Amino acid sequence: MSDSTMLDVSLHERRRARRMEDPAYRLAYERAAREIAQTDAVIRDLDSLRVDLGISKAELARRVNRNASSIRRLFTARRVHPELPLIAALADALGAELRVVRLPLDADSPIADNTQRRRAAVTP
Amino acid sequence: MPSKEPGDDVATDRDSGRLLPWDVVYFKTLDGRVPALEFLDACPGKIDAEFAAVLDAVAATPPPRFSGGGKWEAMHDAMGGWYEIRLTGRGREQFRLFCLLENATPGELARRGLERPAIAVINGMCKPWRTTFAERDYRRVRELGDEHKRSYPRRIAT
Numbered sequence: 001m002s003d004s005t006m007l008d009v010s011l012h013e014r015r016r017a018r019r020m021e022d023p024a025y026r027l028a029y030e031r032a033a034r035e036i037a038q039t040d041a042v043i044r045d046l047d048s049l050r051v052d053l054g055i056s057k058a059e060l061a062r063r064v065n066r067n068a069s070s071i072r073r074l075f076t077a078r079r080v081h082p083e084l085p086l087i088a089a090l091a092d093a094l095g096a097e098l099r100v101v102r103l104p105l106d107a108d109s110p111i112a113d114n115t116q117r118r119r120a121a122v123t124p
Numbered sequence: 125m126p127s128k129e130p131g132d133d134v135a136t137d138r139d140s141g142r143l144l145p146w147d148v149v150y151f152k153t154l155d156g157r158v159p160a161l162e163f164l165d166a167c168p169g170k171i172d173a174e175f176a177a178v179l180d181a182v183a184a185t186p187p188p189r190f191s192g193g194g195k196w197e198a199m200h201d202a203m204g205g206w207y208e209i210r211l212t213g214r215g216r217e218q219f220r221l222f223c224l225l226e227n228a229t230p231g232e233l234a235r236r237g238l239e240r241p242a243i244a245v246i247n248g249m250c251k252p253w254r255t256t257f258a259e260r261d262y263r264r265v266r267e268l269g270d271e272h273k274r275s276y277p278r279r280i281a282t
Contacts, residue, residue: 005237005277006234006237006238006239007149007237007238007277007278007280007282008282009147009148009149009238009239009242009280010282011149011150011280011281011282012147012148012149012150012176012179015161015176016176016180019169019172019173019176022169024169024170025169025170025172025173026173028169028170028173028174029173029174029176029177032173032174032177032178032193033177033180033181035193036177036178036181036191036192036193036195037181037193038193039193039194040181040185040190040191040192040193043190044189044190047190074190075190076187076188076189076190081194081195082194
């Protein structure tokens, strides 16, 4: 199939761009994106650390008293809303810990006037 | 468990060792309706924005890697092969967006009219907290998905 017969898949981006003109929408999108990025980063960091240490998912599951399938599902987004106690236990089992890191305030940040951004990080 | 299509689950984006972002497309019915966009347009703005943020995160780092902040979930049993985005709104109202993955060999993707893998957003539903969708609701979602998968090239909103 030539490029000319490929479908136009730009609607999602065009719709997002149009909706972002609404400040309330933009605020909600950016806040959600930050939260998602933090969660994703923590889970991926844990998985990378596990790989670096040469620990299988099954072994990690044993270390935190979970079954292997639940840990496998966690690392492949097949389980929603990972619980903080489990995340903390996984970090501990990998010789790491979770921390909340205060970020420098960005004057343009919509939250700069009422709270400071905080981010959880996995620190070996 | 729904049957797989030719070329499904072939990680074309990883063949080269690179993780390429996916597209996001919206299924359009034969009569021109776009159920997912009708649903999103009717959602509170904050929920609409959150759905977009999850879709963008998953499209940027597609399955099987963890993505979507824990709000993107593979479904099971009769909904096997489907993914849903799960959000909670005011009064704990539950919002769900149902998606299929368009991941296949380059040839099969081209047959579907797609240049690269994509998340196909099919439909959405909402319900009060601590209630469940009826099986007929899920069946309707699956019927829309079947209609989508029967279309070559895919019929999507543009």
